[in-house]
Amino acid sequence: VSVKPISYQNDRFVQLSEMSISPFDRGYLFAHAAYEVTAVYHGELIDFSGHEQRLARTLDALAIPNPFQGDRLLQMHHTLIARNSLKEGLIYLQVTAGDYDLRDFAGPETIMPNVTAFAAEKKLIGDAARLGISTILSEDTRWQRRDLKTTQLLSQALAYRSARNADATTAIMCENGLITEAASANVWIVRKDGSLQTRERSSAILSGITRQRAIEEVFTTSAGLLVAPVIEIDGHQIGSGQPGPITRWIQALYYRTMGADLTKIGWL
Ligand code: PDD
Numbered sequence: 001v002s003v004k005p006i007s008y009q010n011d012r013f014v015q016l017s018e019m020s021i022s023p024f025d026r027g028y029l030f031a032h033a034a035y036e037v038t039a040v041y042h043g044e045l046i047d048f049s050g051h052e053q054r055l056a057r058t059l060d061a062l063a064i065p066n067p068f069q070g071d072r073l074l075q076m077h078h079t080l081i082a083r084n085s086l087k088e089g090l091i092y093l094q095v096t097a098g099d100y101d102l103r104d105f106a107g108p109e110t111i112m113p114n115v116t117a118f119a120a121e122k123k124l125i126g127d128a129a130r131l132g133i134s135t136i137l138s139e140d141t142r143w144q145r146r147d148l149k150t151t152q153l154l155s156q157a158l159a160y161r162s163a164r165n166a167d168a169t170t171a172i173m174c175e176n177g178l179i180t181e182a183a184s185a186n187v188w189i190v191r192k193d194g195s196l197q198t199r200e201r202s203s204a205i206l207s208g209i210t211r212q213r214a215i216e217e218v219f220t221t222s223a224g225l226l227v228a229p230v231i232e233i234d235g236h237q238i239g240s241g242q243p244g245p246i247t248r249w250i251q252a253l254y255y256r257t258m259g260a261d262l263t264k265i266g267w268l
Helices: 026-030 048-061 072-083 127-131 154-165 245-257
Strands: 006-009 012-015 033-041 089-096 114-121 133-139 170-175 178-182 186-190 196-198 217-222 226-233
Touching: 006 072, 012 072, 026 089, 033 048, 048 072, 048 089, 072 089, 072 114, 127 226, 133 154, 154 170, 186 245, 217 245, 226 245
Parallel strands: 133 170, 133 226
Antiparallel strands: 006 012, 006 114, 033 089, 089 114, 170 178, 178 186, 186 196, 186 217, 217 226
């Protein structure tokens, strides 16, 4: 990943080096902040409206007024892409609950958000997609509002560090013996009968997925790695140890909806 030089802070496009954040910013003090990561492919935003809608939902739940009305969020994304000549990668956006020169837990009645955004170049259809990723299992120690995309990511950051120590790419998190999701992606399991299983959107309990269970294929989905086959969990091989046919099929479907030229992706 390489971060591009033109970024955005509170209505202005600035050099990355010119951005500054107060030590009293509520995002910094309390993780009182929403974020979104949107994939860019061929210079086009992928699934933008979904990200826009989720941002609105998160901001609402965090009592942060939405700083982007109408198509302003889209325009800002387009400008970051254009000014950085971004072809393939991500736009990272963060909206915090502002800074008030005080460490006050509750904060003011009316919040004035702080916005930052930057563009990063990243190969979205690269080695992770081609070869699969190794993972570890870790306990899901997060707070209970995982449906909100907040910067409260310490559990995930520590899970990523454990994964790195084990030469794995990411962690798959479990709670009460059931997989919730990966540290920064959703997890899908392809069952022996060909059916797909993933955790419900709500926090309702699913019929048991345990690590002992026969798992034929596992993959993750995210703006960061799109569809990534999981080939290993905690050192145990998944399926044949190679990305499986159903995951490949889903990759192909997804890449095609992005406008990717599948004939140029030799391994698919
Ligand atoms: N993470 N689950 C978690 C905990 C995530 O952090 C993410 C994305 C997802 C996948 O959501 P989406 O398909 O909308 O990207 C699921 C982003 C990429 C990140 O934090 O970098």
